[in-house]
Amino acid sequence: MIAEPNDTAGVLAPPPIIFGVPLAAGLIADYVHRLPLYSERIVLWAGIGLGLAGLALIAAGSLALTRAHTAVIPYHPTTAIVSSGPFRFSRNPLYLGFVLIYIGASIAANTFWPLPLLPLAIVVMQRGVIHREERYLARKFGEEYLAYQSRVRRWI
Numbered sequence: 001m002i003a004e005p006n007d008t009a010g011v012l013a014p015p016p017i018i019f020g021v022p023l024a025a026g027l028i029a030d031y032v033h034r035l036p037l038y039s040e041r042i043v044l045w046a047g048i049g050l051g052l053a054g055l056a057l058i059a060a061g062s063l064a065l066t067r068a069h070t071a072v073i074p075y076h077p078t079t080a081i082v083s084s085g086p087f088r089f090s091r092n093p094l095y096l097g098f099v100l101i102y103i104g105a106s107i108a109a110n111t112f113w114p115l116p117l118l119p120l121a122i123v124v125m126q127r128g129v130i131h132r133e134e135r136y137l138a139r140k141f142g143e144e145y146l147a148y149q150s151r152v153r154r155w156i
Contacts, residue, residue, distance in 0.1 A: 007077040009136035012128025015074070019098045022121045023105060026114025035112045047108025054100030061086045061093040074133065081141055081148050091152050095125055130154065 012018075037043055064085030065072045071079070072094075086093035102121070106114040137145040 007140075008075055009078075009129075009133040011074045011132050012124065015095055015098055015125065015129060018124050018129065019102050019121050022117035023102050023114050026106065026117050027109060027111065029113040030109065030111035033113075036110045037107060037112050038110065043107050043110045047104045047106070047110075050104030050107060051101050052104075054097040054102075054104060057086055057097035057100065058094050061097065074129065078137060078140065081137070081144050083148055083152065087152070089152065090156050091149065091154050092130060095130070096155055 062072045064082050064087055068080045068082045068084070070082060071077060090096050099118070099122070102114065102118055106112075106118075134149070138149070
């Protein structure tokens with residue numbers, strides 16, 4: 001598939017920013033008014049484990065996109081529908097990875113404050129990124145994308 005000028009989904013903002021801003025706000029709120037999740041050191045390791053799982057999911061998804069010779073960055077044209085690697089079970093494994101990193105960072109920092117802000121980040125992702133990407137992919141790839149969409153769930 002040949003990319004045309006302006007051949008992108010037109011996403012609202014980079015996904016790391018969409019997740020990073022509320023996470024940073026929550027960490028700042030924790031600095032102002034400490035509200036720990038749990039007093040044991042185990043939360044640090046649980047958070048690190050979730051964060052590493054998220055990084056692994058992002059790496060596996062990025063590798064699958066790279067092997068298919070299509071863009072990892074949502075501001076670049078998509079040239080293929082990828083259904084290998086983590087794209088077999090999620091249409092958005094990279095975004096799912098960001099969610100795991102977000103939760104892991106909150107747990108590792110032993111703070112409650114970022115967690116109530118996570119649904120806000122997910123709603124912004126749904127409306128400002130994922131829905132735009134889905135419309136773009138359906139328009140660009142037609143039946144191929146619609147068939148993939150019917151087989152694989154959006155998140156998990």
